[in-house]
Amino acid sequence: MSSLPDVKEKWTGKVNTVVIGATPEEGGTRTSTVTIGGAETLPFLSFEGAVGRRPAIAAEVWDSGGEAWPEVLRQAYGEALSSPGEWAKKAVEFGVDLICLRLMGAHPDSGDRSPQQCAQTVKEVLAAVGVPLIIWGCGVDEKDNQILPAASAAAKGENCLMGTAREKNYRTIVAVCLADKHKLIAESPLDINIAKQVNILCSDAGFPVGDIVIFPTTGALGYGIEYVYSIQERGRLAALRGDKLLGQPVICDVGFEAWRAKEAKAPPFEGVTDETRPYWGVMWEAATALVLLQAGAELVVMRHPDAIQYVRKAVDRFMPADEEKS
Amino acid sequence: MALTGLEIYKHLPKENCKECGVPTCLAFAMKVAAGQAGLDDCPRLSDQARAQLGEASAPPQRLVKIGADPNAIQVGQETALFRHDDKFHHPTAVALRISDAEDEPALRQRCQAFRKLQFLRVGVTIHPDMIALADESGSPDKMQAAAEVIYNELGVPMVLMSDKIEALSAAAMGPLNGSRPVLYCTGQAGADELADLAQRTSSPVCVAGELQAAADTVEALAAKGVRDVLISRGAAPAREALAFATQSRRAALNKKFRPLGCPILAVACGEDKTAAALDACAHVAKYAAVLVCDAWPPHLLVPILTTRQNVYSDPQKPVQVEAKLYDVGETSADSPLLVTTNFSLSYYSVESEVEASRIPCRILAVDTEGTSVLTAWAADKFNPETIAAALKAAGVEEKVAHRQLVIPGHVAVIAASLAEECGWKVLVGPKEASGIGPYLKNDYKMA
Numbered sequence: 001m002s003s004l005p006d007v008k009e010k011w012t013g014k015v016n017t018v019v020i021g022a023t024p025e026e027g028g029t030r031t032s033t034v035t036i037g038g039a040e041t042l043p044f045l046s047f048e049g050a051v052g053r054r055p056a057i058a059a060e061v062w063d064s065g066g067e068a069w070p071e072v073l074r075q076a077y078g079e080a081l082s083s084p085g086e087w088a089k090k091a092v093e094f095g096v097d098l099i100c101l102r103l104m105g106a107h108p109d110s111g112d113r114s115p116q117q118c119a120q121t122v123k124e125v126l127a128a129v130g131v132p133l134i135i136w137g138c139g140v141d142e143k144d145n146q147i148l149p150a151a152s153a154a155a156k157g158e159n160c161l162m163g164t165a166r167e168k169n170y171r172t173i174v175a176v177c178l179a180d181k182h183k184l185i186a187e188s189p190l191d192i193n194i195a196k197q198v199n200i201l202c203s204d205a206g207f208p209v210g211d212i213v214i215f216p217t218t219g220a221l222g223y224g225i226e227y228v229y230s231i232q233e234r235g236r237l238a239a240l241r242g243d244k245l246l247g248q249p250v251i252c253d254v255g256f257e258a259w260r261a262k263e264a265k266a267p268p269f270e271g272v273t274d275e276t277r278p279y280w281g282v283m284w285e286a287a288t289a290l291v292l293l294q295a296g297a298e299l300v301v302m303r304h305p306d307a308i309q310y311v312r313k314a315v316d317r318f319m320p321a322d323e324e325k326s
Numbered sequence: 327m328a329l330t331g332l333e334i335y336k337h338l339p340k341e342n343c344k345e346c347g348v349p350t351c352l353a354f355a356m357k358v359a360a361g362q363a364g365l366d367d368c369p370r371l372s373d374q375a376r377a378q379l380g381e382a383s384a385p386p387q388r389l390v391k392i393g394a395d396p397n398a399i400q401v402g403q404e405t406a407l408f409r410h411d412d413k414f415h416h417p418t419a420v421a422l423r424i425s426d427a428e429d430e431p432a433l434r435q436r437c438q439a440f441r442k443l444q445f446l447r448v449g450v451t452i453h454p455d456m457i458a459l460a461d462e463s464g465s466p467d468k469m470q471a472a473a474e475v476i477y478n479e480l481g482v483p484m485v486l487m488s489d490k491i492e493a494l495s496a497a498a499m500g501p502l503n504g505s506r507p508v509l510y511c512t513g514q515a516g517a518d519e520l521a522d523l524a525q526r527t528s529s530p531v532c533v534a535g536e537l538q539a540a541a542d543t544v545e546a547l548a549a550k551g552v553r554d555v556l557i558s559r560g561a562a563p564a565r566e567a568l569a570f571a572t573q574s575r576r577a578a579l580n581k582k583f584r585p586l587g588c589p590i591l592a593v594a595c596g597e598d599k600t601a602a603a604l605d606a607c608a609h610v611a612k613y614a615a616v617l618v619c620d621a622w623p624p625h626l627l628v629p630i631l632t633t634r635q636n637v638y639s640d641p642q643k644p645v646q647v648e649a650k651l652y653d654v655g656e657t658s659a660d661s662p663l664l665v666t667t668n669f670s671l672s673y674y675s676v677e678s679e680v681e682a683s684r685i686p687c688r689i690l691a692v693d694t695e696g697t698s699v700l701t702a703w704a705a706d707k708f709n710p711e712t713i714a715a716a717l718k719a720a721g722v723e724e725k726v727a728h729r730q731l732v733i734p735g736h737v738a739v740i741a742a743s744l745a746e747e748c749g750w751k752v753l754v755g756p757k758e759a760s761g762i763g764p765y766l767k768n769d770y771k772m773a
């Protein structure tokens with residue numbers, strides 16, 4: 001009988017590790033830190049090389065506006081949705097590794113909250129939970145440039161992950177992350193070359209590429225996930241082949257995208273009942289996460305507690321059995 | 327060494343008869359060389375030429391036909407590890423599992439439920455393809471009877487799963503004879519027994535085991551002339567199934583290792599149905615040609631089918647709809663006119679919201695080469711000129727009595743210049759399709 005050919009690839013590159021959060025010994029106040037990255041092969045292929053740290057899950061928390069989330073999510077978080085601190089606490093009880101605080105209320109169209117108010121919210125969340133923080137702006141360049149410095153300063157020394165730096169708007173966030181010692185999310189619109197370009201820009205502005213996490217833009221299952229999937233796979237292959245400008249861990253904005261899908265909120269199919277409707281959103285979110293994890297993702301931002309549980313358990317099934325559960 | 331298209335062409339009949347489904351012998355030769363067709367597709371090839379070309383020209387992963395025409399499904403013959411290198415050609419055949427221990431009324435109910443599992447997404451109906459009948463009764467007679475009930479009800483291709491060769495043999499013969507189910511022996515089975523089973527029933531068989539064991543069995547089967555074979559890691563944990571799928575596909579495609587050049591059958595069943603359904607999504611992404619699962623509830627099934635719809639789409643070809651004027655509902659000359667791109671996701675998002683609102687509208691899908699609103703706008707394909715030209719080309723002026731149109735909120739910046747360009751009143755609609763219903767009900771006003 002023929003013996004099996006050796007199909008192991010000899011990768012020359014690897015995914016960087018990035019630590020988020022700082023404990024008191026490290027100058028912060030977090031009770032735990034999270035390390036992501038480190039893979040020396042494609043996702044979960046432990047037969048070939050080190051698979052790196054287990055992908056981390058962050059729960060998305062809004063500074064304001066959570067009351068407008070889909071009903072299934074409102075039921076899961078209840079009253080807590082109107083208080084970022086309480087909301088974050090609840091999410092930690094659901095078993096997430098980090099909190100992703102999105103300063104949506106600063107958006108000019110949905111509250112236009114001030115930099116001071118944003119800083120206050122950051123402090124509130126830091127005080128409420130011990131896990132590390134991701135702080136995500138509202139996406140409007142000018143406004144982000146006002147609120148992110150305030151938010152960053154409020155979390156100085158906490159080694160947060162701040163986002164996002166974009167091709168046309170990166171200088172302010174790079175400067176404050178450097179000054180206040182935070183990690184940085186570099187965003188690009190489903191384009192490998194722009195992903196590299198943003199890294200180069202940040203690096204030229206003095207930010208170490210080893211402290212960057214890439215956000216290649218996320219699309220939900222059924223809503224363009226195939227583009228995201230292929231961009232992530234191409235980026236990961238390039239990283240493993242030695243391209244240091246794509247060797248950063250990847251963050252996916254899963255909950256935000258999945259809960260925009262009609263299938264998640266109000267599945268347009270016959271036979272969907274009040275009883276089964278809640279499961280659609282949970283599955284849509286969990287499936288979106290799982291598919292993207294297969295393409296290479298180190299950090300997924302999620303919403304529904306059940307979806308978070310399912311993805312956590314799925315990661316257990318894919319990580320090597322002997323992997324340390326940290 | 328694989329042969330080039332020209333080397334293969336030399337041996338073909340050069341009759342250009344099209345019976346292979348390709349216009350010319352040369353085009354056929356090129357497909358064979360690319361691993362996208364097998365010599366068996368040319369019915370006129372002489373035995374001598376076939377022998378000469380032989381193995382060298384066979385695609386690295388075999389194409390296996392499951393079921394009987396007209397419902398047959400072809401799986402395998404994939405050419406790439408990554409969809410950005412080459413599209414995945416044969417979408418995962420999704421099989422829902424039924425136990426043969428269920429009584430006849432229950433089986434018929436299952437069949438009825440199966441028929442209803444049809445879901446319209448972005449203009450395409452997605453549905454499961456097969457039934458996997460699992461032997462839980464332990465009785466070959468029961469297995470055969472159950473297979474018969476299901477096959478007569480549905481006529482879809484089947485997977486028959488049992489740890490006993492006799493049960494598989496019994497179920498595949500009788501009324502199912504000639505229907506080419508996949509015969510999957512989940513217990514110990516030697517190559518001799520499997521070969522005998524495959525030949526007696528003229529059906530594909532599935533070989534289960536670890537890589538080396540599977541490869542050995544496939545090789546032994548090939549030596550006996552049995553080539554319609556699938557391979558499976560059975561009910562192994564997710565990480566092992568992923569390793570098996572990746573290694574066998576790499577061995578076949580990168581190393582031309584024939585004993586693993588078979589489509590993969592993945593099993594995603596288990597106590598926790600949600601967890602199994604999520605594993606199923608991963609299997610679809612990573613190389614399952616046939617997927618056996620228990621995802622009967624639509625909320626578990628639709629994510630799996632959608633994963634397939636997405637992963638198996640052609641990355642070279644944006645999914646687009648015809649660029650033209652669409653009527654949604656009972657439109658009149660006064661119905662609102664909405665403008666979007668011909669990217670199918672954009673178009674169908676708008677269409678389904680219009681449908682849900684029950685307000686008849688016309689939708690003008692502008693040719694943006696299948697790119698979304700924002701992408702097309704950034705690439706200058708969705709601008710005042712292209713929209714005005716599309717309005718003209720579709721003859722909208724003759725179909726509507728009014729002169730106003732609604733553009734997506736994301737491109738509000740072009741409103742003024744578009745109004746100038748086409749002379750119509752331009753209204754700015756919501757950014758997200760989900761806002762269309764409320765917009766039509768509350769905000770849309772006729773001038």
Ligand code: SF4
Nearest residue numbers: 342343344346351368
């Ligand atoms: S079937 Fe054979 S002979 Fe006919 S066109 Fe195709 S390759 Fe040529």
